[in-house]
Amino acid sequence: MNELISQFAVKGAPAQYSRYGCGHINETYMVTCDSGFVYILQKINKSIFTKPEELMENIAATTAFLAERSDDPRASMHLVLTTDGKTFYKDAEGEYWRMYDFVPSTVCMQKAETPKDFYFSGLAFGRFQGQLADFPAQTLHEAIVDFHNTRVRFAQLHAAIEKNYENRAELCKVELEFALARECEAGAIVDKLANGELPLRVTHNDTKLNNVLFDYDTRTPLCVIDLDTIMPGSSLYDYGDSIRFGASTAAEDEKDLDKVWCDMELFRTYTEGFLEGCNGSLTDLEVEMLPMGAKMMTLECGIRFLADYLNGDTYFRTHYEGQNLDRARTQFKLVADMESKWEMMHTIVKESVK
Ligand code: ADP
Ligand code: GN1
Ligand code: MG
Numbered sequence: 001m002n003e004l005i006s007q008f009a010v011k012g013a014p015a016q017y018s019r020y021g022c023g024h025i026n027e028t029y030m031v032t033c034d035s036g037f038v039y040i041l042q043k044i045n046k047s048i049f050t051k052p053e054e055l056m057e058n059i060a061a062t063t064a065f066l067a068e069r070s071d072d073p074r075a076s077m078h079l080v081l082t083t084d085g086k087t088f089y090k091d092a093e094g095e096y097w098r099m100y101d102f103v104p105s106t107v108c109m110q111k112a113e114t115p116k117d118f119y120f121s122g123l124a125f126g127r128f129q130g131q132l133a134d135f136p137a138q139t140l141h142e143a144i145v146d147f148h149n150t151r152v153r154f155a156q157l158h159a160a161i162e163k164n165y166e167n168r169a170e171l172c173k174v175e176l177e178f179a180l181a182r183e184c185e186a187g188a189i190v191d192k193l194a195n196g197e198l199p200l201r202v203t204h205n206d207t208k209l210n211n212v213l214f215d216y217d218t219r220t221p222l223c224v225i226d227l228d229t230i231m232p233g234s235s236l237y238d239y240g241d242s243i244r245f246g247a248s249t250a251a252e253d254e255k256d257l258d259k260v261w262c263d264m265e266l267f268r269t270y271t272e273g274f275l276e277g278c279n280g281s282l283t284d285l286e287v288e289m290l291p292m293g294a295k296m297m298t299l300e301c302g303i304r305f306l307a308d309y310l311n312g313d314t315y316f317r318t319h320y321e322g323q324n325l326d327r328a329r330t331q332f333k334l335v336a337d338m339e340s341k342w343e344m345m346h347t348i349v350k351e352s353v354k
Pocket of ligand 2: 024025048206229252301
């Protein structure tokens, strides 16, 4: 390990290292050097991110851009380069490693403890969006191709219906009917991106609360982390995915659907934070379509869970049989709930524009 750490331009000699945080994707270590400097070392998950070089180009370009826009070193992530000036180190086993400066005195929450925490995550992801508004998004690589292309996600659902692992389509007729009845809406965002009505933006694509570091003392947001899924896309993806996950009243795999709905107070608080963070950088159409972002990200995620169920659970890790179907059901319940609150969601968005 010390040899690995020494590949990076750290200050001092490595003195201590240990596994760190509770991320599910990368292998994360905290490294302390005898100089007192602390770093985060991560092994990139190659099975999910098949082109680590491209992903690191995305991260290097966006973090450098963000760093120029703030004087506070804790407000953005800083890559530590290798001793030969590269953004990653490839070891003898072909594993890819990268290093960041450790951001000190932070909290990383798995779940919002108060609505204010959710508001602040909206503020952080909004700022991320706002500060990168002038970044040439078309120069970024698609870390996962067609990640939020809802039309492609529907095509993958059709392929999964054909595959019909263990004849599971029999067990999810209602869910399939629900999803397919909404296929006509699949182009709501992607078509407007393609024809230029919606601007191409830098998107984070994993906008959960646990990807924001908060200041330990003030509990206000410092910076957005977990930058592997940065890609070109729509601001509606980042906003929508936060609402899908964070404004839901229940766990993603809750079996009792009576407990699942989209909480309008949480929807409001996140929207206020996000719009404040974006600081006027969104177009009128983007703002108007925020509810659509929430609905499409939720529908799409439901479709992905359902397709994975029909494929025999090959993508999302499951802990019991049928978990992906339970997950699809909660997402579709949220979609139905949003549809019934459609006017209210638009009113809240209008009221949140300052
Ligand atoms: P994963 O993709 O596995 O979720 P993350 O990049 O989110 O990986 O990192 C995992 C955890 O490590 C985070 O939840 C956070 O607690 C911590 N972490 C990551 N980067 C830093 C950093 N630069 N400074 C302090 N803590 C960090
Ligand atoms: C995956 O790894 P995690 O749990 O942050 C998925 C997201 C889904 C989410 C649903 C790279 O995110 O797109 O919304 O599960 N990430 C990838 O729980 O596919
Ligand atoms: Mg993470």
